[in-house]
Amino acid sequence: MPLRQEALETRLRQASSRHDFQEFFEVLLQSFKMSFGAIVPKTTGCFSPRATPIATAGSASGIDLLDKHRKELSEWISSSGTINEPAHWNFDEYDGSLSVSLEAIGICSGLTYADGGRRYVVLLGGQHSTLVRSDFNEICVILSRAMNCIDRLGLALPSGVALSPRETEVLGWISEGKSSAEAGMIVGLSGHTITAYLNNAMRKLDCVTRPQVVAKALRLKLIE
Structure with a gap:
């Protein structure tokens, strides 16, 4: 080298x-x-x-x-x-x-x-x-x-930007292949509310699709 x-x-x-x-x-x-x-x-x-x-x-x-x-x-x-x-x-x-x-x-x-x-x-x-x-x-x-x-x-995450505990929880279930409706049943929220949390996480992480935001959250160790 x-x-x-x-x-x-x-x-x-x-x-x-x-x-x-x-x-x-x-x-x-x-x-x-x-x-x-x-x-x-x-x-x-x-x-x-x-x-x-x-x-x-x-x-x-x-x-x-x-x-x-x-x-x-x-x-x-x-x-x-x-x-x-x-x-x-x-x-x-x-x-x-x-x-x-x-x-x-x-x-x-x-x-x-x-x-x-x-x-x-x-x-x-x-x-x-x-x-x-x-x-x-x-x-x-x-x-x-x-x-x-x-x-x-974690340098790709803009300074001062952090996921809320609920956004992190939702991303965790989505990463396991759950739909918004399925994740909602698990955490006791409506599918629409789950989608809203997911959209917030996508906006914060500058992503446009579910697979993209899950992959980025995993790389940044925001979820496991």
Whole structure:
């Protein structure tokens, strides 16, 4: 294992807070000479233009541009097919206002990483005309570990957001395959009330389907 990768993975294993993870992300960018980066939750099918980033680092101007062009970036990533697999990209191949804006501050290429399209999208940008294969592979391995760390620390859950005891209970029964009506009979509530609690949990966790919210709650260890 390369020393750089070993050092970064050690940081991830030792991380115990959002602050620790943020420090790891900043060191990652410095180690691979990237100008800016962002990790954003991914909704079903595409990069979410509404989601709050889990971590950002590097050039403030680059991060501001990402926020300004979020909808355009979401559409570009989805249409380019890079939403479900790691990809190195070059904005010379993309004709749009985002490309012009990034090139104006010296950013011409970068990397998009999605862990099988399941959880998060990582965007890294820099001045590389190309990224050597060994560096690309190394970054992808590290980012895979980073996504596991996000789940372990519960960083995808927005600060200050927590499920109520009843929402947690309802999610627990839904995770066991119960319908709203069946869960309602167990806890002594109507099926409509169960659905309302479930919808609250889905909104808090930025999910749109029952399987998605159950999977996310399990990853974040909100239910067992």
